[in-house]
Amino acid sequence: MPPKRNFRKKNINKKNILNRKKNKPNNKNRLNKNNKNRLNKNNKNRPNKNKKLFLPLKHFDLNTKLEIFYNYIKNYNSKEIIPEYELKENNFINQMIEQKNNNSILQPEIFDKILIIIACHINENYKLETLINNYKYFKDFNIIIINTSGLILNDKVNLFCIENNIKYFEVPNEVLVDFGKWYYVLNNFDYSIYDYIVFSNDSIYLTYNINHFFNLIIENKCEIYGYNDSSQCNYHIQSYLFSIKKDSIYKFINHIELIKPIVIEYKDLIPNTELKMSNLFEKKDCFLKIAFIESNHKQNISFSNDSLYKKLFDSNLYPIIKLRRLAQL
Numbered sequence: 001m002p003p004k005r006n007f008r009k010k011n012i013n014k015k016n017i018l019n020r021k022k023n024k025p026n027n028k029n030r031l032n033k034n035n036k037n038r039l040n041k042n043n044k045n046r047p048n049k050n051k052k053l054f055l056p057l058k059h060f061d062l063n064t065k066l067e068i069f070y071n072y073i074k075n076y077n078s079k080e081i082i083p084e085y086e087l088k089e090n091n092f093i094n095q096m097i098e099q100k101n102n103n104s105i106l107q108p109e110i111f112d113k114i115l116i117i118i119a120c121h122i123n124e125n126y127k128l129e130t131l132i133n134n135y136k137y138f139k140d141f142n143i144i145i146i147n148t149s150g151l152i153l154n155d156k157v158n159l160f161c162i163e164n165n166i167k168y169f170e171v172p173n174e175v176l177v178d179f180g181k182w183y184y185v186l187n188n189f190d191y192s193i194y195d196y197i198v199f200s201n202d203s204i205y206l207t208y209n210i211n212h213f214f215n216l217i218i219e220n221k222c223e224i225y226g227y228n229d230s231s232q233c234n235y236h237i238q239s240y241l242f243s244i245k246k247d248s249i250y251k252f253i254n255h256i257e258l259i260k261p262i263v264i265e266y267k268d269l270i271p272n273t274e275l276k277m278s279n280l281f282e283k284k285d286c287f288l289k290i291a292f293i294e295s296n297h298k299q300n301i302s303f304s305n306d307s308l309y310k311k312l313f314d315s316n317l318y319p320i321i322k323l324r325r326l327a328q329l
Contacts, residue, residue: 059124059126060126061126062125062129062205062326066205069325069329076310078307078311081307084294085295086295089311090311093315093317096288096317097315099212099216100212101212102212103211103212103216103219104209105215106140106214107215111140111141113194114141114194114195114218115144116142117144117181117186117197117198118131118201119146119200119201122148122202123151126323127323128153128156128157130205130323131202134200135160137208137210142194143166144169145157145169146168147169148171148172148173149170149172169181175264175265175266175269176256176263176269176273178199179239179256186249186252186253187253195218196218196244196246197243197246198243199239199241199242203322203324204240204241206320207320207321208316209319210319213287217243220285222243222245222284222285223244223282223284224245224281224283224285225242225286226242226278226284226285227286227287227320228286228288228289228301229278229286229288229291230291230299231297231298232299234275235291236275237278237284238274239273239277242286244281252277255276255277255280256273259272293308295308296308301318302325303324
């Protein structure tokens with residue numbers, strides 16, 4: 001005879017019954033959840049106002065960080081690279097130095113042909129110091145500064161603009177950040193008297209004049225002309241300093257209007273703006289063509305290739321320091 005099996009009687013009480021009811025799927029809740037998902041799907045293009053658009057840089061003392069950076073670059077020992085690559089790098093740098101030197105004197109006739117729009121978020125003193133520093137390299141041209149409204153330093157920014165005869169705008173910050181600010185100016189200012197619009201922002205600190213860049217904008221007559229290009233992610237002209245020909249501005253405006261509904265968070269911004277911007281134009285070029293230098297392929301010149309960066313920085317071919325790089329020091 002097989003042994004008897006002991007069956008444990010479940011202790012069913014009111015508490016168990018309540019728990020079972022609690023865990024039981026509720027069709028009403030399921031329907032509510034589905035409705036909520038539909039609402040989220042329909043409203044996915046609405047940005048969350050309570051969500052931070054991007055991670056702001058921490059406060060730092062600009063002069064201290066610059067000193068650390070200069071010492072780092074001065075003492076940096078370049079990594080050994082393939083001799084063939086190094087030879088190409090050096091030849092490229094020599095050619096660029098010659099081109100820069102040949103275009104180093106600003107031609108007065110171009111002053112009225114270029115308008116510069118600088119998009120800012122001046123929420124810290126180092127940002128204001130950066131703006132004032134960069135101004136001395138832009139001051140020969142007509143300038144518009146557009147800043148985020150409601151910031152504590154806005155009165156100082158406004159005073160700086162008044163003292164230097166700079167047109168000044170303030171707008172609320174939004175997920176399109178720089179691109180949204182540039183777009184606002186293009187829709188609220190008559191730029192028809194200019195041949196080229198130069199776009200910049202407050203993410204860079206300039207250490208030397210970029211006269212050659214302005215002269216080459218006029219000389220090359222491109223729809224879009226950048227300071228440098230990159231092959232990180234995909235080929236593109238970097239967006240902290242570039243120009244667009246007036247007759248082609250509509251392409252830029254149309255693209256921003258097209259992506260507005262799909263740029264919800266900061267992570268959506270770069271793939272839909274900087275990485276696609278170059279493709280909007282047929283005739284495009286830049287001063288520093290470093291995207292496909294073998295040692296710089298898929299690299300970010302400001303963050304991940306100090307060997308080439310040092311050469312370009314020391315020769316004033318790339319007199320640019322990213323503030324985010326300083327913040328990391």
